[in-house]
Structures are given as C-alpha cells and as structure tokens.
Amino acid sequence: MMLYLFFKWLHLVMVISWMAGVLYVIRMLVLLADDGKKPDVREVLVKSGLRGYKIVTVPPMVLAFVGGLGMVAVVPAIAKGGWFHIKFVLVLALAAITGIAGKKLKRYAKGEHTLPSGKSLRLLNEVPAILMLIIVYLAVFKPFTAP
Ligand code: HEM
Numbered sequence: 001m002m003l004y005l006f007f008k009w010l011h012l013v014m015v016i017s018w019m020a021g022v023l024y025v026i027r028m029l030v031l032l033a034d035d036g037k038k039p040d041v042r043e044v045l046v047k048s049g050l051r052g053y054k055i056v057t058v059p060p061m062v063l064a065f066v067g068g069l070g071m072v073a074v075v076p077a078i079a080k081g082g083w084f085h086i087k088f089v090l091v092l093a094l095a096a097i098t099g100i101a102g103k104k105l106k107r108y109a110k111g112e113h114t115l116p117s118g119k120s121l122r123l124l125n126e127v128p129a130i131l132m133l134i135i136v137y138l139a140v141f142k143p144f145t146a147p
Helices: 001-034 039-074 076-080 082-109 116-139
Strands: none
Touching: 001 039, 001 082, 001 116, 039 076, 039 082, 076 082, 082 116
C-alpha cells in the first residue's frame, strides 16, 4: 500500500509539472509567432521555452508515466478498467502533443522552421487543456469499470 501511495504521489506531482510545462511551451510558441521577429524578444522566448521544455516538461512527463505504470504494477487490476484504456490513449495523445511542441521550438531555435500562425497555435493550446479535463474525469469517475 505504501508503495502504491508513493507512486500515486509521484504521479500527481509530475502530472502537475508536465501540464504546466506543456502549456508554457505552447505559450512561448504563440508569443514567438506573434513577436519573434524582434531579435531580443526572440532570444528570451526561445531560451525560456527550451529551458521549460527540458526541465519542467519532459522529465516530469517520464516520471508521470513511471508513477502511473508503477501503480498498475502494484495493483494490476487497474489495467482491466475500460476507463484506464481510454485514459491511456488520451495520455499518449498528450505526450505526442508535448513532443510536437518541443520539436517546433527546437527547430525554430535553429532557424529551420517558420511557425504556424499565432491563431492556429492558440487553438493547439486548447487541446492539452481539453485532454486534461477528460483524463482527470476518467481517473476520478472511472467509467466503464466492470463491477
Ligand atoms: C503518463 C501516463 C499515465 C498513466 C500510466 C496513468 C495511470 C494512472 C493510474 C494507474 C492511476 C490510479 C488510478 C486508481 O486510483 O486506481 C492514476 C490516477 C490519476 N491520474 Fe493518471 N496516468 C497517466 C497520466 C495522467 C495524466 C496526464 C493526468 C492528468 C492530466 C492524470 C491524472 C490522474 C489523476 C488526477 C489521478 C488520481 C485519481 C484518483 O485518485 O481518484 N494521469 N493514473
């Protein structure tokens, strides 16, 4: 039980950081799309965005998986719930969005890539928030669980 709770603690703390990080990185992309032509602004945004991605987004994402899968290792019955399967697919989508946002920022930093418009990036900003709402709903209400 103690180990399960440890994984749960790790999971929740790391999920918070991952969510903050991915929203931050996308926010930096929006600001760069709007204002990245000014070299001093560009430098600060790229630097802060990359640091945010490498420190508060990717390692917490990996540790959120460790915590989540650790809970499943301790209580394997969790993986039988329908809610868990749906949650896992949505979580993979969230991880993919995280990777895409990071890749866009890295390519932009190298000067290889022009960003999509600020408007479409603002739309991209909504997707992790909506996924988060559904994921937390699934984790809390656990629908589609066999009695
Ligand atoms: C990284 C892959 C993930 C895995 C493998 C995973 C797995 C799990 C597992 C096994 C539980 C315990 C469920 C139970 O109480 O029986 C859990 C709880 C939870 N997860 Fe995740 N999860 C992942 C990502 C996420 C993400 C991205 C979020 C939020 C955006 C999230 C939010 C939560 C919350 C809020 C709980 C606590 C639910 C409760 O105690 O009632 N998880 N997760």
